[in-house]
Amino acid sequence: xxxxxxxxFLSVREGDSSVINCTYTDSSSTYLYWYKQEPGAGxxxxxxxxxxxxxxxxxxxxxxxxxxxxxxxxxxxxxQTGDSAIYFCAENTGGFKTIFGAGTRLxxxx
Amino acid sequence: EADIYQTPRYLVIGTGKKITLECSQTMGHDKMYWYQxxxxxxxxxxHYSYGVNSxxxxxxxxxxxxxxxxxxxxxxxxxxxxxxxxxQYLCASNQGxxxxxxxxxxxxxxxxxx
Numbered sequence: 001x002x003x004x005x006x007x008x009f010l011s012v013r014e015g016d017s018s019v020i021n022c023t024y025t026d027s028s029s030t031y032l033y034w035y036k037q038e039p040g041a042g043x044x045x046x047x048x049x050x051x052x053x054x055x056x057x058x059x060x061x062x063x064x065x066x067x068x069x070x071x072x073x074x075x076x077x078x079x080q081t082g083d084s085a086i087y088f089c090a091e092n093t094g095g096f097k098t099i100f101g102a103g104t105r106l107x108x109x110x
Numbered sequence: 111e112a113d114i115y116q117t118p119r120y121l122v123i124g125t126g127k128k129i130t131l132e133c134s135q136t137m138g139h140d141k142m143y144w145y146q147x148x149x150x151x152x153x154x155x156x157h158y159s160y161g162v163n164s165x166x167x168x169x170x171x172x173x174x175x176x177x178x179x180x181x182x183x184x185x186x187x188x189x190x191x192x193x194x195x196x197x198q199y200l201c202a203s204n205q206g207x208x209x210x211x212x213x214x215x216x217x218x219x220x221x222x223x224x
Contacts, residue, residue, distance in 0.1 A: 031212075033212065035215075040220070041218065042216050043200065044215070048212060086150075088153070102152040103150075103152060
């Protein structure tokens with residue numbers, strides 16, 4: 001069945017890079033997303049990648065996709081305290097349904 | 111920034127009350143969604159709509175109901191709130207076209223039923 005898995009917690013020091021990992025099971029996934037959720041707020045789209053791409057870079061964010069292993073990662077360069085949040089990986093196979101992971105809680109220590 | 115709004119942001123209510131959570135979007139999106147999210151947990155799809163007069167139940171069974179009389183409006187109703195309904199409710203929308211399938215989320219309604 002469809003499933004998206006993420007590690008639950010990540011702690012880094014300010015200025016270091018953060019790498020958040022995600023695995024998905026549906027090989028027909030068309031779009032893969034990273035969303036950010038700050039406390040008490042909704043989800044904010046950070047970036048997305050099409051399944052025919054291996055990498056996408058957007059300022060401090062780098063997304064890597066390994067289709068063979070069904071592995072997606074989000075790298076945040078020069079992590080700041082404002083990056084502390086929950087990061088959700090999500091996949092969509094082209095239909096109405098987007099499957100979300102449980103979220104990775106990123107803690108940034110000053 | 112997404113133009114999708116939810117009211118109220120916070121609601122504390124007693125058991126047995128009827129409540130309606132409002133969700134509106136001004137982007138003209140056809141598809142709208144309601145998710146339930148317990149604190150620190152994943153999102154569960156409880157309702158979705160393809161367009162006006164279309165509503166479907168999601169993966170997670172919910173005692174709530176929804177309606178879609180206008181494109182921009184997708185309210186969620188609980189006829190008789192119970193403590194087990196305490197959760198955060200997130201509304202989202204998208205156009206559902208290839209290449210623009212990103213869901214835009216509202217800020218959420220945090221519901222507490224005493």
